[in-house]
Amino acid sequence: MQLIGPSPTERREYQRRRKRLIKAIGKRSAAIVPAAVEQQRNHDNPWPFRQSSDFYYLTGLAEPDALLLICPKRPEGEVIAFVQPRDPERERWEGPQLGTERAPAVLGIDQAFGIEEIDERLPELLKGYGKLYLPFDEHDWVVRALGWCDELRRGARAGVQPPQTFKDVAGPIHEQRLIKSAQEIDRLRRACAVSVEAHLAAARGVHAGLFEFEIAAILQKVFASAHGEPSFAPIVAGGSNACVLHYRANAAELKDGELVLIDAGAEVDYYAGDITRTWPVSGTFSKPQRALYQLVLDAQLAAIEAIGPGVSFDAPHQAAVRVITEGLIDLGLIEGPVDEAIEAGRYRAYFMHRTGHWLGSDVHDVGGYRVDGDWRELEPGMVMTVEPGIYVDPQSEAPEEYRGIGIRIEDDVLVTEDGFEVLTRGVPKEIDAIEALFAGRRDPVSEPIE
Structure with missing residues (x-):
């Protein structure tokens, strides 16, 4: 069966990389790093998939349509992934998927949720962070992040503060990759x-x-x-x-x-x-x-x-x-x-x-x-x-x-x-x-x- 995710030795390397990123952005900053999206060549025929280098550098996961969230000092976990839930029918056609149940152990992370839960969970997960690092070269993620911050801003009277500053996540990752x-x-x-x-x-x-x-x-x-x-x-x-x-x-x-x-x-x-x-x-x-x-x-x-x-x-x-x-x-x-x-x-x-x-x-x-x-x-x-x-x-x-x-x-x-x-x-x-x-x-x- 096809191996999903990194080997145990590789997993430790990816964990070390994420720890260095946490140190680089600081404990009052969160970071989101999206995976690449599968692109269609024509009709139902996709181009060969190649993972985002930044996402792969931090996870070792080659699946499309995923997201890594780094949230330092969060009690329930500092590293969270959003991945595609396992679908037996899709696996029959395309091969095995990691899924939310296996993701924490395989990737060496704290929690995993389904990719469809991003907009529901991200506003809550971003509470209390002054800065949010995200990919500036991917406009859709910037727009979505603004929406999450707007949702948090509506709770300002209850003391909820959204991130006040957006930073390009490419900066600290690329310095590390050098x-x-x-x-x-x-x-x-x-x-x-x-x-x-x-x-x-x-x-x-x-x-x-x-x-x-x-x-x-x-x-x-x-x-x-x-x-x-x-x-x-x-x-x-x-x-x-x-x-x-x-x-x-x-x-x-x-x-x-x-x-x-x-x-x-x-x-x-x-x-x-x-x-x-x-x-x-x-x-x-x-x-x-x-x-x-x-x-x-x-x-x-x-x-x-x-x-x-x-x-x-x-x-x-x-x-x-x-x-x-x-x-x-x-x-x-x-x-x-x-x-x-x-x-x-x-x-x-x-x-x-x-x-x-x-x-x-x-x-x-x-x-x-x-x-x-x-x-x-x-x-x-x-x-x-x-x-x-x-x-x-x-x-x-x-x-x-x-x-x-x-x-x-x-x-x-x-x-x-x-x-x-x-x-x-x-x-x-x-x-x-x-x-x-x-x-x-x-x-x-x-x-x-x-």
């Missing part, structure tokens, strides 16, 4: 390992005459074989398609002499990997491709070396910008000198995005990049991507031999106590290693891809 626990790092390692395996399989499948979607299918098979799914829609961009940063069509034919950029990652157990590699379709780089590729690789290595505790989040980006700017000047793509070119932002004609983002339950994970206007300092347990790139638009005024070349190299990096750990180092990125890998490819015409 530093990964040992359990989360284990899950990230797994997601990264599956992502590595998928990229290696895709590299072995790259051949002229195949289509981008065929390479995407190789990635998808590896993800599914590990009981995972894509952490985002895979990008497989051959030739000048790689100059489109979020290329999605995946419909063009791969051609000898061109590069193919593959940006993809696996999500396994609600944690994401995110890797980009750029491969030569023929198996070897041309001279212009080699020059630009080595420049991106040098920038990426410099950015990774800049990572460590106490370092500004912006430091890896600035390291990459300097290397890329120096290289673009040397290749005649922009004018120097270096400091002036950086100050003027001339490199942005070819490198127009940041060098990385947080990684975790979401592929672009949560947590502020600045604190009080200044770049945040990195801390052990943070995980980030490092992904510089160079993109020479086919219509640009760059020398002809560089036009239409797009290159990005991306790895996932854990900040450790004494520096960093590259979680995705299993995918080759040095030119000699790539060409050696491609020399061992098989011919998909005579030997079909598995």
Whole structure:
């Protein structure tokens, strides 16, 4: 039978997370964290369900249509869940449900009620709290909370006070999610390992005459074989398609002499990997491709070396910008000198995005990049991507031999106590290693891809 909710070991981790949230919001504040709602694709056919990352982070429950209420110092319990009551007929069609009877023991909470009781019970449960934390990005919950407060306000003569302040619950949860626990790092390692395996399989499948979607299918098979799914829609961009940063069509034919950029990652157990590699379709780089590729690789290595505790989040980006700017000047793509070119932002004609983002339950994970206007300092347990790139638009005024070349190299990096750990180092990125890998490819015409 399908497991509903977390294992006993996992349950203790979720309880610790809820206790940290209670400490963060204070004893006179309550918080509501809703689950995701199942969405219909068409008629009675739903989209595959994916739980809200915040709700899952605090409960480990993957069911839709639920709500977590945090109410510190309440005598009858500080953690209450509203879940779908068990329905034998629905379970026959869709599988087992947690239900209100099992929820307290399985989730490690104090009480559980049916989801249909929210409007009846919430006004009473919110009595005595000065602040209410709720999701500002979900308008319906804000409107409902205003209704609960209006109901409480009608009892003001009897001394009943509704919450006077609304705060965004995303703030304290996302700050907490930014530093990964040992359990989360284990899950990230797994997601990264599956992502590595998928990229290696895709590299072995790259051949002229195949289509981008065929390479995407190789990635998808590896993800599914590990009981995972894509952490985002895979990008497989051959030739000048790689100059489109979020290329999605995946419909063009791969051609000898061109590069193919593959940006993809696996999500396994609600944690994401995110890797980009750029491969030569023929198996070897041309001279212009080699020059630009080595420049991106040098920038990426410099950015990774800049990572460590106490370092500004912006430091890896600035390291990459300097290397890329120096290289673009040397290749005649922009004018120097270096400091002036950086100050003027001339490199942005070819490198127009940041060098990385947080990684975790979401592929672009949560947590502020600045604190009080200044770049945040990195801390052990943070995980980030490092992904510089160079993109020479086919219509640009760059020398002809560089036009239409797009290159990005991306790895996932854990900040450790004494520096960093590259979680995705299993995918080759040095030119000699790539060409050696491609020399061992098989011919998909005579030997079909598995």
